[in-house]
Amino acid sequence: MFAETIKKLERQYEIKRNQADAVFAAEKRATYEKIPELGEIDKAIAKLGIQSAKLSLYASTPEEKEKEIQKLQKEIIELKNKKQEILKKSKINLVPKYSCLKCNDTGYVIKHGMSEMCSCMRQELLNEAYNKSNMNNLKSETFESLDLNLFSNKKNPNRYKSELSPRENMEIIVEIAKKFITNFDKPEQKNLLFTGTTGIGKTYVSSCIANEIIKSGNTVLYQTAPVLLDSVFTYKYNNQNKNLYESLFNVNLLIIDDLGTENLTAAKFSEIFTILNSRLLTNKTKTIISTNFSLEDLSKVYDERILSRIIGHFSICRFFRRRYKIKH
Ligand SMILES: [Zn+2]
Structure with a gap:
């Protein structure tokens, strides 16, 4: 009987999670339309990410590589902070609204490397x-x-x-x-x-x-x-x-x-x-x-x-x- 109930609950959790994800996606879209700067910041972060990846392949010396990567990371953090500030100012909390923050409505958590209910x-x-x-x-x-x-x-x-x-x-x-x-x-x-x-x-x-x-x-x-x-x-x-x-x-x-x-x-x-x-x-x-x-x-x-x-x-x-x- 438990096995059947678990299956039923897993289906319910999946629906619940998908709903929260869909609401989040819609919220995100609306917010980005209202504040286009957010989209630009995302693009800039992605670009810096690519630069950082390229550097690790092509940098001439390890010292140069380390220095450049650190610089890029700092820029990424600054951009992320800027994004958070914009959201905070507009009083928007842009995260998926899952009902359980421990498992994000998956029904399972990882403990000591093992998945448990x-x-x-x-x-x-x-x-x-x-x-x-x-x-x-x-x-x-x-x-x-x-x-x-x-x-x-x-x-x-x-x-x-x-x-x-x-x-x-x-x-x-x-x-x-x-x-x-x-x-x-x-x-x-x-x-x-x-x-x-x-x-x-x-x-x-x-x-x-x-x-x-x-x-x-x-x-x-x-x-x-x-x-x-x-x-x-x-x-x-x-x-x-x-x-x-x-x-x-x-x-x-x-x-x-x-x-x-x-x-x-x-x-x-x-x-x-x-x-x-x-x-x-x-x-x-x-x-x-x-x-x-x-x-x-x-x-x-x-x-x-x-x-x-x-x-x-x-x-x-x-x-x-x-x-x-x-x-x-
Ligand atoms: Zn949970």
């Missing part, structure tokens, strides 16, 4: 194969579109079991989430555990984080705990889903949603623990777990030793029930 394509692959079906609005949610006014600013310690109002609590969670994004690559940055009842923004905040992490060139895999566990078992017993299984260990950010909402057996929980444990040992990966259970509930269901090991590596964000201000 760019993180943008790896992410597209994960989205195509898994995220799309799990995270509908993966691309649209941002912190800017989160309206904190929707959260009540009334404190209610009895109801929320906290001295904070829902809005204050949400502001703190957003801060923690933003810090997580900024420090994503740092080993000391903890993972995140989101607890609280359904429909109160856990998935929303997860999506905001996912979008930012993808933008910074990292890969994100979003799975609900039941689907994740099913995939692990089909890999172990039927040898299917190998790509997904490997991604669970090496994707930069793994988001496990809905942990604990289904009947988790000890065997299933130990699978999750294996994944988390392996990820905790790798500095380059982080995990977000989202659960409807409170920590108290979790400690009733899961082995306390395992739980405390996990919790030590996670910052805990407790989401309150959301109350709409306008309704009071």
Whole structure:
């Protein structure tokens, strides 16, 4: 399945690249028509280039050759700078507008002399194969579109079991989430555990984080705990889903949603623990777990030793029930 998706993506990338090239060619033509001096500079640079090539064939002495070539190179650089100045003055940025500057929309980069898939394509692959079906609005949610006014600013310690109002609590969670994004690559940055009842923004905040992490060139895999566990078992017993299984260990950010909402057996929980444990040992990966259970509930269901090991590596964000201000 991955091979087919890769082929499909490669075709999409080719179209995307050709479009960017075509737009660039048209922009260049229009700019050169408007500022004919640019074309003249290009011609002069080409001429100097030819002169320089001739020199290396016909110069009488190596010293003379070296001196002349250096002179020509200096002239070429000056002309190039002049061109840049003209463009800058006219506020024109004449470069192809590729959506990924790492691979120029080819989907591949050269690393240590080898061609390897760019993180943008790896992410597209994960989205195509898994995220799309799990995270509908993966691309649209941002912190800017989160309206904190929707959260009540009334404190209610009895109801929320906290001295904070829902809005204050949400502001703190957003801060923690933003810090997580900024420090994503740092080993000391903890993972995140989101607890609280359904429909109160856990998935929303997860999506905001996912979008930012993808933008910074990292890969994100979003799975609900039941689907994740099913995939692990089909890999172990039927040898299917190998790509997904490997991604669970090496994707930069793994988001496990809905942990604990289904009947988790000890065997299933130990699978999750294996994944988390392996990820905790790798500095380059982080995990977000989202659960409807409170920590108290979790400690009733899961082995306390395992739980405390996990919790030590996670910052805990407790989401309150959301109350709409306008309704009071
Ligand atoms: Zn790329």
